[in-house]
Amino acid sequence: MSDDVKKFMFVNTKAPYGTVYALESLEVVLISAAFDQDVSLAFCDDGVFQITKNQNTEGSGMKNFSPAYKALGDYDINKLYVEKESLEERGLTLDNLMDLTYEDEDDDWAEKPSIKLVTRAELADLMDQQDVVISS
Amino acid sequence: MAMLHTVNKSPFERNSLNSCLTKSKEGSTILLIEDAVLGALKGTVIADKLTTAMTTKNIYVLGSDLNTRGFTEADILDGIKVVDYSGFVDLVAEHANVQSWL
Numbered sequence: 257m258s259d260d261v262k263k264f265m266f267v268n269t270k271a272p273y274g275t276v277y278a279l280e281s282l283e284v285v286l287i288s289a290a291f292d293q294d295v296s297l298a299f300c301d302d303g304v305f306q307i308t309k310n311q312n313t314e315g316s317g318m319k320n321f322s323p324a325y326k327a328l329g330d331y332d333i334n335k336l337y338v339e340k341e342s343l344e345e346r347g348l349t350l351d352n353l354m355d356l357t358y359e360d361e362d363d364d365w366a367e368k369p370s371i372k373l374v375t376r377a378e379l380a381d382l383m384d385q386q387d388v389v390i391s392s
Numbered sequence: 393m394a395m396l397h398t399v400n401k402s403p404f405e406r407n408s409l410n411s412c413l414t415k416s417k418e419g420s421t422i423l424l425i426e427d428a429v430l431g432a433l434k435g436t437v438i439a440d441k442l443t444t445a446m447t448t449k450n451i452y453v454l455g456s457d458l459n460t461r462g463f464t465e466a467d468i469l470d471g472i473k474v475v476d477y478s479g480f481v482d483l484v485a486e487h488a489n490v491q492s493w494l
Contacts, residue, residue, distance in 0.1 A: 271402050273460055274427030302402050305430060308462030315456025315476070322462075346404060347435025352462070 262387035263294045268303035270392060272321070273313075278306045279321050281392040286324070289331035296335035296386075297328075298379055300342045307336075307371075309354045322354065329358030334370040341376045394420045396487035400494060403431035403438050408493040413441065416491075418448040423475070423483055425454045429461065432468040439469060446471045454480060 266285050272278040288295050299307060306325070313320040328334070336356060343349060356370040374382065383389055397416050403409040409431055412422060422445070424432055431438055432453045445451065446469075455474040458464065465474050475483065484490055 271405070271427045271430060271461070273457075274400070274402065302405050302427070302430070305461060310464075311462040312459040314459070316460045318460060320460075345437045346430070347433045347439070 261292065261294055263296070263385065264288060264388045264390065265296050265298055265383060265386040267298045267300065267383070267389060267391040268306055269301040271302040271305040272311075273316070273318055277392040278303070279319075281390075282306075282321060282324055284390070285328070285333065286331065289328075289333055295333050296337065296382070297333065298337045298339070298382065300339035300376075300379060302342075302346075304338060304342045304346060304348060304353075307338075307353050307356065308348075309352065325354060325356055329356065329370055332358070334358035334368075335372065336370045337372050337374045337379060337382060339376055339379050340373050343373075394487060396420070396483050396490045397422045398490065398492050399424055399428040399431075400426040400492070402427040404436075409438070410441075412491075412493040413445050416449060421450040421452065421483060421487060423452045423454065423480065424472075425457055425480075429453050429457045429463075432458070432472050433463065434467060434469055442469055443471070452479070452483065 266281055268281055270277040311320050311322040357367045358370050360366055360368050397412050399409045399412050401408045409428060416422060451472045452475050453468060453472055455476050
């Protein structure tokens with residue numbers, strides 16, 4: 257990577273399906289993967305609902321875009337920070353979220369979890385360390 | 393005849409469910425659709441408020457919107473009933489009027 261690599265964080269705060277923010281953000285994230293930047297994602301507030309497991313859109317007829325989050329690891333996007341307090345306020349735990357992993361090609365090629373549980377204060381610090389923060 | 397209220401916004405982001413709960417009369421029916429279905433989950437910060445509301449009002453959730461977001465009947469508060477689209481239509485037909493909380 258060259259010197260002009262910037263730290264980008266995409267902050268997801270909206271529930272999926274009710275509005276188009278989650279899908280639009282995911283598309284921008286996938287595009288950003290093409291530019292070899294240091295990309296991370298944060299899921300807080302209702303954004304934690306974007307990566308719940310077992311999303312089934314058969315009844316509503318909407319497009320289920322949750323499988324696309326599983327592709328992020330293949331694009332070297334493997335820092336997915338989930339805010340602990342947001343999960344708790346919504347009655348959720350990590351067990352409610354998809355198993356999102358990546359293959360660690362810098363180390364032992366093992367499948368490792370991409371999701372990192374962080375506190376609200378830790379997420380604030382992570383945001384503070386970014387060059388670019390894009391919220392939706 | 394009682395009123396049917398529909399709510400479609402997440403109660404964690406908007407105040408419309410709260411407005412609905414405070415302005416709907418006893419004996420009325422509340423149907424949670426779209427992102428509002430998330431408010432029906434167990435263990436949330438608004439669970440107690442909904443449980444209290446259920447003592448005087450009927451609360452329903454649209455099943456397909458619940459499934460879309462990764463949840464089923466097992467994940468929601470006891471006492472909240474799940475309906476499908478035809479159940480939604482029945483609720484509309486059974487009530488004198490519908491108020492949409494947006």
